[in-house]
Amino acid sequence: MPLIGRFLKQTTALSYRKNAKKTQGYNEQVKVLQYLLSKSKTTKFGLAHNFSAILSKEMVRAYQQEVPIMDYDSFYNKWLKYSILGEKDNTWRGRIKYYALSSGTTGSPSKRIPVTSEMIRSFQKSSLRQLSILHSLDLPQSFYSTTVLTVGGSTKLAYKETHVEGDLSGILKKHTSFIASPFTKPGARISGVKDWNKKLDLMVEKAPKWDVGIIAGIPSWCIMLLERIIERHNLDSIHDIWPNLYVYVHGGVFMDPYVKRLNQLVNREIDLLDTYLASEGYFAYQEDPARKGMKLLLNNGIFFEFVPFTADNFDEEGTIKKSAAAYTIEQVQEGVDYALVISTNAGLWRYLIGDLVRFTNTEENELVISGRIRQFLSLCGEHLSLENINDALLKTSSFFNIDFSEFTIYADVDKHCHCWYLGTNKNVDDPKAIISFLDDALRSANDDYNSARKYTLKAPEIKIISPAAFYGYMAKVKKLGSQNKMPRVLNKKQAKTWLDFINAS
Incomplete structure (x- = not known):
């Protein structure tokens, strides 16, 4: 492991220097859209929306005029349900085999989000990019011989007649190289457990046998796990058994309300790195713990658009209006709440994901998640976000x-x-x-x-x-x-x- 640790440290250093030289902007986004349209121009969706003609025009404007913005229900009823039933060349070339189950926080039935081989490669590439950030944190050599504990959903997948479905973590795990397996916990057996309480108990019991350097997951459940470990093994802090725990990669909810609770479980400060990762794609990650914003990934198979969250574009229920104006990355401004719209290499087209984002630095394309379209209060015009x-x-x-x-x-x-x-x-x-x-x-x-x-x-x-x-x-x-x-x-x-x-x- 020490030899592997030195190799990983050198690899992250090289990757960090390589990524630091890259600049991303609107041109990368144009290339992404061109790739997506070219790849899908012969699909049923591409033919219905004249992708071939769009490619020969002023592409971005023509795309926005030809393809309407749709939320999940609209996209599902018109297009996605046919892909799920096994129809080939519907919204993406070929047959989409995998679907990630996602219920979010506002809808109760599970959504089925398409996951293609191209999307899986995008996830893998982004994960490797994010690991390169470790070089900038000045971590000790011992850290690079530790494991990553991912507090995720069950990796067990359900095999249906026309497709395979389950948590995104399970789909990605199926496509993870065996080389990475020794560096990830809690391991295949525990990861496959569907019952959360049983999984929690198993992780608590195994915890002293692991040397965890990074923990990743939604704050509420990760902190619950740490609290249970400390209570079960009578510890003063989690660092009593995980002395090399230096990094917490979080996402899904606002972290700030949990910081005080987390600090009670450690005996020294750990680096907090925010990620913007959803079933629909890997959108952004935080490059520097000292800066609040996450860097948007503009060359990762996703074309982004941004709709100002105003009364001109949305009604009081949070439903987007047909006349809503969508902006590209070069048109956004700092301090404005935008509803995020994505077109992806999994066959989602001008899909309204439901999140609100706000740019903190337009030069660096850094943003924060500022809320959800349907998670605001406006009983009598108070517009409380x-x-x-x-x-x-x-x-x-x-x-x-x-x-x-x-x-x-x-x-x-x-x-x-x-x-x-x-x-x-x-x-x-x-x-x-x-x-x-x-x-x-x-x-x-x-x-x-x-x-x-x-x-x-x-x-x-x-x-x-x-x-x-x-x-x-x-x-x-x-x-x-x-x-x-x-x-x-x-x-x-x-x-x-x-x-x-x-x-x-």
């Missing part, structure tokens, strides 16, 4: 020195107010003081919210509950596990399910 909610709760948590990493909120139409559920194991003597502070923080951050609170929106309500209640709810709705996320803003249907669960507890 997920970022507003997270920032205000962070300030509240800091002021009262109480960790509220688990929470959810919904709009009560009858009471005409927002209802907050905050999770903590601490005794809270004065919940009214907390919600008052939180309300003031939101009023300071959002003018629309402040105006609504003056005239129409009543004061928010609060309930303090155990963090365990959130995990219990996820188990109740059969979404307990590492690929699932607790919705921070509940829609009407989710709110009813949540209240039924809370009232029955």
Whole structure:
């Protein structure tokens, strides 16, 4: 292992220097779109939308005029369902064999996202690029002989009549080189376990036998794992058994609410690296822990478009309007919330993924995820974003020195107010003081919210509950596990399910 460690360190150094010389911009995006259109011009989708003609015109503008923006339901009903049934040359050349199951946070039925061999290669290439960042972190030699612990979904796949489906992690694992296997944990047997609690118990028991240098996964489940390990083995910190743990690669939700909880589990600072990885593709990753933004991958088989999240482009329900204007990478501005639209090498075309992004540095093409299209509150025009909610709760948590990493909120139409559920194991003597502070923080951050609170929106309500209640709810709705996320803003249907669960507890 020491020999392999030295080899890996040298490899990441070479890769880092190679990637540092590369500059990506609009020209790379044009090449990507040209490749996607050329590859698919003879498919049913390509023929229906005149891809051959688009290639001979002013390509980007012609593409935007010819192909409408579609969300999952629209794309599924018109095109994707036929691919899933085994139809060849439908939205991508050949027959698409694999589909990643993804339910996200707003939709309840599982979506089936196409995964092609080209997309798998893009994932592999991006993962290797991201590993090159390790060179810039000035890590000790011992780190390069450790393993990567991925807290992901079950790698077991379901073989259907016309396709294979399962968690994206399982599809990618099937195409991982055997050379990489010794460097990844928890190993094939544990990774294949579908029951989250059983998988968690197995990882907890095995933990002392591993030398983990990187942990990767959604914060809520990764931190739960670390807490269980520390409790089970009577440790002061996770570094008692994993002294070479230096890096945490996270994604899926805002990390900030979890930092305080994570810091209680370590005896020294670890580098936090954000990633923007979804079932639909590998979009971006953070190159420098000191910079907040993630670098968008512009030459990785995905053509990106950005729709300003405004009343001109979306209605009050978050549905995109037919007249919505989409911008390319060279047209975006810093500080603006954009709905992300993607066209991919898995046969998704002008697909509205549901995320909102905001550029922090347009020269470096760096962005952050600022929310979800349908995860915002606007009961009476307050337009409260997920970022507003997270920032205000962070300030509240800091002021009262109480960790509220688990929470959810919904709009009560009858009471005409927002209802907050905050999770903590601490005794809270004065919940009214907390919600008052939180309300003031939101009023300071959002003018629309402040105006609504003056005239129409009543004061928010609060309930303090155990963090365990959130995990219990996820188990109740059969979404307990590492690929699932607790919705921070509940829609009407989710709110009813949540209240039924809370009232029955």
